[in-house]
Amino acid sequence: MNNNNLKLKMGLECHQQLSTTKLFCRCNTTLQEKNEEIQIKRKQRAVSGGTGKKDVAALFEEQKDRTFIYHGFEDEYCLVCLDEEPIHNINKRALETALTLAKLLNLKIPKELKVMRKIISDGSVTSAFQRTLIIGTESKNSFIKTSQGKVKVNQLSLEEDACKKIKSEGNHVHYSLSRLGIPLLELTTNPDIKTPEQAKETAEIIGMMLRSFETTRRGIGSIRQDINLSIKNGARVELKGFQNLRQMPQVIKKEIERQLYLIKENKKIKEEVRRVKSDNTTEFLRPLSGSARFYPETDAVNININKKLLSKIKIPELIEEKSLKLEKEFSLPMELAKGIIENKINLHELAKKYPRISPKFIAQIIIEMPKELKARFNLNYDFKQHDFEKILKLTNKNNLQKEAVLDILAKIAGNKKINIDDYKQISFEKIEQEIKLILEKQPNITENAIMGIIMKKSSGKINPKDVFELIKKII
Ligand SMILES: [Zn+2]
Incomplete structure (x- = not known):
């Protein structure tokens, strides 16, 4: 595949949830979804956007004539979430995080931030629109540096996440309200990405930057990346729902192959959103949205951003920078150093507490060994801090070696009895x-x-x- 002849162009769109309370109410964002308290049934009709035209995607949804059932879980929904009460003030920490990221990325921050409504008609938002604020727009220096060239970041928004779909039954769609309103950073790049590998690298760098903030949510689904892709004689498609970044290059290659095949067969390629499947192929999800989608939010006041406020904002030290320091200090391999930083482990403290274990071995026990147990014995266990404290204490006291530590970790995971005499070092x-x-x-x-x-x-x-x-x- 020759990328020059293909005229392959890709842009990336990243969505990162924040762990503060929700953006316009004070519901929490832990997404426990425990103790269901209510179910509310609603129907929605397409509303016209700022231009007066009905949105294509909105009409597409309306045709389906569906009923939406919203499930509310303890502490994770309120009257704002149900669109029964006007929004509250914007969450300050979420706004601060967004402004800091805009500064880090050298984006132009407007003097006044306006809350806008974006039409969402698949029922995933109770009010049928998602609130969004543009936090920064592109500047000469707003780019991500990759090994294959610069990728310009063109916009950063702060918006509300939508409901998560629970299930569909006939024309009834069930949604959980827990995710609705969680602050979401939306970052888009220009179509500067030229190869599948560069797409992955760009996503990795953006992910690293985002995770460097205290306020970013962690865990499955907390970050989502979409790829906008087009090739010569093809059509623009959006690829959505990557399970991990490893699969990204392969999915892109398969989409290119799909379009090349359709071009060869003289078939029309539609502009559409396609869902990524676990086998790296994609399937049709919905038509690409039109542009008649924004109008002002009447329940919110504009937010003034003055120079004094911006000068107070401190950019956090990035994971990359922290990892480099740790790598040097303890002579750790880079991947291990990154793992320690990403998982917010205080290696200094552990090295002091367990002086007979080398810091590198401590890092290996916490970062590598759970992965090794998974790879070697298909052992899926979420080791907690007290598990690690237990094994580190035993290792420190008994001078345990790698195989012994692995064996004991497997026993901890299986909740089996540990007899330390089995592992005592032979003289x-x-x-x-x-x-x-x-x-x-x-x-x-x-x-x-x-x-x-x-x-x-x-x-x-x-x-x-x-x-x-x-x-x-x-x-
Ligand atoms: Zn709420």
Whole structure:
């Protein structure tokens, strides 16, 4: 595939939820969805946008004549969420986060922020419009630097997230109100991305920047990336719902192949939104929205942004920068350093608390070993802080080696009894005796063979490096 002939152009759209309270009410954003308290049934009709024309996407939804059922869970919905009460003041911390990100990205921040309404007609918003504020627009320097060139960020908005769909039954669609109104940063780039790999890299850098803020939500669904894509003689499509960034290049390649095939067959390609599936293919979701979508929010006042307010904003140290420092200080591999920072682990404190374990080994236990257990034994267990404290304490006291730590972690995950005597390190004298015994029986045995015998018997109870040194010494 030659990207020059294809005229492949891609833009990225990132949505990041914030962990403050909701944007225009004080409901919490933990998305527990426990203790259902209400169900409310509604119908919606398409409303006309600022231009007076009905939105294409709105009409498409109206044709379906659906009934929406909204589920409200304890502490996660209120009258504002139900569109029964005017909105409250904007959440200050969410606004501050958005302004800080705009500053970090060198975007132009307007002197006055206006709350606008964006029409949403699939029922996922109770009021049929989503509130949004443009926080920053592109400037000469508002770009992301990737290894394949610059990608310009053209806009940052702060908006309300929509409801999450629970299920569809015939023409009844069920939505949870818990996600509705969660502050959402929406960041879009120009179509400067030229290769599938660059798309992934851009998304990774933006994700790293976003996670550097204290107020960003973590976990599944807290960040969502869409790709806008077009090729020569094809049509613009939006790819939505990537499960992870690893699959992004493959999904893009498959979409290009799909369009190339349709072009070859002389078939018309429609502009549409396509949903990404787990096998990296995509399927039709809905037509691409038209542009008649914004009008002013009458329940909110404009927000003045003065220079004094902007000068007070401090840009946080990015994960990338923090990781570099940690990498140097403790001689950690970069990936390990990043893992420590991303997971907000205080390695300094742990290194002090468990002085007999090297900081690198502490980092490996917390960051790498759960992944290794998953890869090797298909063990899916969410290790908590107290689990790590337990294993670090045991390791510090008993000088445990990697295999022993892995074995104990597996036992913690399986809620099995741990007998520390199974892992107690064998003394050097005992190992020396064993080596001598083996040599008496088999005088011509190789060093590696001795090593094999000892490790088979005592794996997890002795460091292989120490065994090797003992063998060298005796032979
Ligand atoms: Zn609410």
